[in-house]
Every structure is written in C-alpha cells, then in structure tokens.
Amino acid sequence: MVKKKVLIAGGNGYIGSRLSIYLSDKGYSVTAICFPTLPQNKEWVSKIESVLVGDITNELFLNKLSKFDFDYIVNLISLDHSQSNGLPTKVCPVNITPTWSLFNIFAKKGLRKFIYFSTIHVYGSNLKGLVSESTKVSPSNPYALTHLLGEQICEYYNKTTSIESTVVRLSNSYGYPIFNDNNCWWLVINDLCKSAVINKEIILQSDGTPVRDFIHGWDVCFAIQNIIETNVFNSIYNISSGETISILSIAKKIQHLYYLKYNTEIKISLSKKNKSSKTERYTISNHLIRSVGYKPQWNTDKGINDLLDYLEINKNTLKPFLNNK
Numbered sequence: 001m002v003k004k005k006v007l008i009a010g011g012n013g014y015i016g017s018r019l020s021i022y023l024s025d026k027g028y029s030v031t032a033i034c035f036p037t038l039p040q041n042k043e044w045v046s047k048i049e050s051v052l053v054g055d056i057t058n059e060l061f062l063n064k065l066s067k068f069d070f071d072y073i074v075n076l077i078s079l080d081h082s083q084s085n086g087l088p089t090k091v092c093p094v095n096i097t098p099t100w101s102l103f104n105i106f107a108k109k110g111l112r113k114f115i116y117f118s119t120i121h122v123y124g125s126n127l128k129g130l131v132s133e134s135t136k137v138s139p140s141n142p143y144a145l146t147h148l149l150g151e152q153i154c155e156y157y158n159k160t161t162s163i164e165s166t167v168v169r170l171s172n173s174y175g176y177p178i179f180n181d182n183n184c185w186w187l188v189i190n191d192l193c194k195s196a197v198i199n200k201e202i203i204l205q206s207d208g209t210p211v212r213d214f215i216h217g218w219d220v221c222f223a224i225q226n227i228i229e230t231n232v233f234n235s236i237y238n239i240s241s242g243e244t245i246s247i248l249s250i251a252k253k254i255q256h257l258y259y260l261k262y263n264t265e266i267k268i269s270l271s272k273k274n275k276s277s278k279t280e281r282y283t284i285s286n287h288l289i290r291s292v293g294y295k296p297q298w299n300t301d302k303g304i305n306d307l308l309d310y311l312e313i314n315k316n317t318l319k320p321f322l323n324n325k
Helices: 013-026 041-045 061-064 086-094 097-106 143-159 186-198 217-229 246-260 300-320
Strands: 005-009 031-033 050-054 072-075 115-119 129-131 164-170 171-174 201-202 211-216 236-239 244-245 268-271 282-284
Touching: 005 013, 005 097, 005 186, 013 031, 013 041, 013 211, 013 217, 072 097, 086 097, 086 143, 086 246, 097 115, 097 143, 115 129, 115 143, 115 217, 143 164, 164 217, 171 217, 186 201, 186 211, 186 246, 186 300, 201 246, 211 217, 211 246, 211 282, 211 300, 244 246, 244 282, 246 268, 246 300
Parallel strands: 005 031, 005 072, 031 050, 072 115, 115 164, 129 282, 164 236, 171 211, 201 268
Antiparallel strands: 211 244
16 A cells, blocks of 8 residues: 655654654655754654755755655744744744745646645634634734734635645644754743653743643644545634633643652742733634544643653753753
C-alpha cells in the first residue's frame, strides 16, 4: 500500500514536531520543513521520511521544494504572539507569505488538501457566549490579523482551485515539547507546571479570573488526522476542548496533582497589579470537528500529570531553556 504523502511546514516547531511523528506513526510518509538547522533529536529524525532544512522565504529553497509532490500540506509556519508585534516587513514574510508560496507551487500538482493553522484569536479578545466557526472575526493584535490574512489566502484558493483548503482555529495548546528549544514555556499550563517543579511555587501573572480553553498537543494531532481522513469538507474548524476554565482553577489543579504525586505543598501567588475586569464566560465550540470523528483523548488531569513527570525527569537538561522562556 502506497503511503499518503504529507508536507509539514514548520516541522521543527512546537506543534509541527509533534504532528510530524504522530502522522508518521499513523502510517503517513511525512516530509518536514525545518529551519534553521537539522534537529539534533536523532530518534525524531529517524521517524520522518524526509527532513528538508531551508528557509521557505528563500526562492532557491522554494525551487527545490517544487520538485516534490504531496497529497496533503499542513502549514504551521508563524512567529509567536510577541514576535508578531514586530515590523510588518519582518512579520509578513513569515506569517503570511509562506501560505501563498505553498499554494502557488502546489496548486497545479495534484494536492488534495491544504490545512492552515490559524488561531482562536481571530475572534478577538472579548469572547463571550458560544464561539463557533460562524462567529464574527475581530482580530485585536498583529498575530491574529496576520493569521486572518492567511485564512483569506486559503479561501481564495478554495474558490479558484480544486484543493480542499481548511483553516484550523486553535485554542490554547499545552504539553511537553518534542525539542528542548521549542518556544513553549510561556504557554499557560506549561508555564504553571514549570513554576511548580522548578520554583515549588505557582506564580500567576493575573488575579486568576481570566478563563481559557486548553487542548493537549496530542489531541491537536488527532484533530488534524481527522481532517485529513474525512470525506466531508469544511473550510474552517475550531480545534478546542470545548471547555473553559479559569487560570486560578488550573493553578489549583496543578497544585493538587503535584501534592498527590510528590506529597509536597506548593503555594499559589496571585498578581496584585493585573486585576481583571469582569470576566465573560464563553465556550469555543468544537461541534464541527467532532462531527468528522474527533473526540478529545486528554483531559487536563492526564495532561498535567504527563507534563509534571516530563519536567521532573528533564529539569536539569531543560534549565537553560526554562530560564529564558
């Protein structure tokens, strides 16, 4: 049986590195675009059919890439929230142009599906009620704005080619990194678990009242597998757990699980400077992605326990990266 070919653009990133090995384990032939160097994790590299090291904004690399054929492309190339506040001349070539370049190359090469990683932030910062794929978009920062522009590129190619282009609007993912240098320790659950293990204290940057939807990295991968394999086409999916929880509640859960695991009490410190105004309750609907076979496999208890174990085992190796994130 011939394996289906998948290109992961951003293959050495926080989500891309996990998705690459996940799809490889599921029987796909995965090609991962990595930048700026080949990952040093030999076990990861051994699981990937092909690793291409190069800058997707470089014409020579794009010419090299055009020699390949793929059934599916997943584009995760993006700066993070903070980096996206930089100069447009620095941000747009990373957050927007690669999507257009990939379509331009593969639109006439038999590509079946293109999956673009966007963000739940395109809905804005004042979410309330039920947030579905039809909720009005209202980006409130450059990170969200550039991803909305990426979505519009996908919609253009949906209308003008036979490619099924799907946008995924991701909520707040968490979980241990595949590579030590993955920029992920600023993510809420990752940060709080890190604080518990390294500092024996959980320090919140707010009063704890803001609410978030958290989804584990492996569940994100499972959702993408469902989008690849379904015969049903939808142009946009929210990828979320479908449950919201306050930051303070998550902190207390980490505190409790840490005590059960290590029989050690850790305290929670709240910020007195960043008091939140009235917090609206909301739910990020995942009904549509569930309709094509997705169901979350990782609840927060399971995910937090897994992350605490990882941090406890690897804390000495990770220290140079934890101190900078």
